[in-house]
Amino acid sequence: MHSPYKRHIITAKIAVETQYIASLQRANHERENLQPKDMNTFEATTYYFRQAASVMELSERVQALLINPDREVKVEVSLQLDNGELAIFDAFRIQHNSARGPMKGGLRYHPEVDADEAKGLASLMTWKTALVDIPFGGAKGGITCDPATLSENEKERLTRRFIQKIHEFIGPQKDIPAPDVNTDAQVMAWIMSEYSLIHGFSPAVVTGKPLDLHGSKGREEATGQGVTYIAEEVLKDLGTSINNCSFAIQGFGNVGSYVAKFVHEAGGKVIAVSDVSGGLYDPNGLNIPELLGFSKRRVLLKEYSGAKRNISNQELLTLDCDVLIPAAMGGVLTVENAAEVSARVVIEAANGPTTPEADETLQRKDILVIPDILANAGGVIVSYFEWVQNLQHFTWELDQVNSQLKRLLTNSYHSARRLSKERGISLRTAAYIIGIGRVGRATVLLGV
């Protein structure tokens, strides 16, 4: 055009426009923040973080310091499939914050594993480990793959190739993965094996390992056990106890089935449970030992005929009961059904079962919500114990695991409860503030 400058001006103009659009999106986002909508786990985590940070009056700069991940590792994992075909998978590890110690978080295998969502989940791990006061930071990672289409052999080689690519970023004193969506004790065993081939015997590089390979007693049932300990404390605070209350539990997998088991053992009346096939309801209490046999044999609950009535997963959430425990999916309590919840207490055993808008509705209805960051922290706490045992080369008995688990969870609950009462804020905001505050303190002490 007139001059060489013109092109620069045009480039600059495009950049200005991009910036403008980004600022519009930011403004939009902020508007949405004022009126919480039903969001995914990542958005919800960010929302709760911002909420707590604004109560603490942290500046934008400090918020940025705390919310941005320390490091994002992205690798490509190539693999020769059983049929000789070449496959390439994207894999990553988000290492959110290590101010309080080595980073800790799940590793998931899923076709829709998304780095953005993992960032939110990694930060959730940071606040969670800080809240329950174990010396860890937060991380999350995954391989974008569909494990249903992979043979056991392919899964093993994929796991090992992944570890070969990221071994220098993980380690007992750096970042310790754990089971997550579609990863189990076997996958953890492969990780330990591959990492140990490179770095020498290192069981502490990963937790959630099989009991026969340096796993911890009580790890499998840890989240369910923790939920039950929390329920015990909460109900004590409300002047009652588990054996005086009725429970509705959504989800009958690794978390839900153990919650049902422990609540039942403590004398509680479990009036409803559910899995993907639907739910069972009996106002006089279900026969939990019989149902546990079903879940052990991996038989769906709809095959069970001993219940009074079959209900849907939706119906379960609005049943008349004392304690509602969503222990399956995120985002099940939404603006549509929150108004109809008739439980006195909601204990979030799943990650992010309550959307921020539903959360407000529940607060208005004076329903006590025990936030996920506290309620389901049992899993990561016993992971910590597993790591400690591996470092000690010493195994703990189950009662030691459980008594320490109970101590940490009870302390965390009471800290959050106290702060929530003192400041007139929700238990969730209080829990986030404790988490954020502890990470902030460590960051400042380390030197910024």
Place this chain on the structure above:
Amino acid sequence: MQRYSWEFKKRSQDLAAGTAASADTEDKSRFSAALLQFLPPFYGLTPDEAKELSNIISTTEYAKGSTIFDEGSVGDSLFAVVRGRVDIKIKTIGKTEDTIASLPEGSVLGEMALLTQQSRSASAIAADDVLLLRLDVEDFQRLLDQGSIAAYKVIHNLGRIVAQRLRDVNEQLASLTAQPVQRKEDISELKKKLFNEWQF
């Protein structure tokens, strides 16, 4: 920057008519001289100086769709649009060409060629059948060498145009690199907040 007016239009019509008649070079140069006062690089010329320059200015016509100059070619002349429109296109990634401007009558293009004969930063394509004024660098350089006041006035004008563009770019760059205003974070204040105000 363009002082495009009905007057320019009128004079460009005169010139176009004169070109069509294509008889009297004297007439043609008179018409071009009259047009120059509307073009930024030629602001402030006396009638004599305009006439001096118009002697080295030729008129040239391009059929719709033909290329006036190519991106990357050596810039060796200045053009002014007398009639029709000229599209300015750049090659962009993913697309072969992108029209970034469409210049109307009264626009000047390629004037930087008078200062530096660097390669063209964009292509110019005739969007209609166009009539252009054309000033070749070689001729202009000869005037400069002869110490022509007119030529130095043109250089002065170009200097001003360049300076203005530089200012524009600087402003845009400044707006690009500017950070949103953030509250300063005093570490001691943060410590007080974390260790004293929030007990847990």
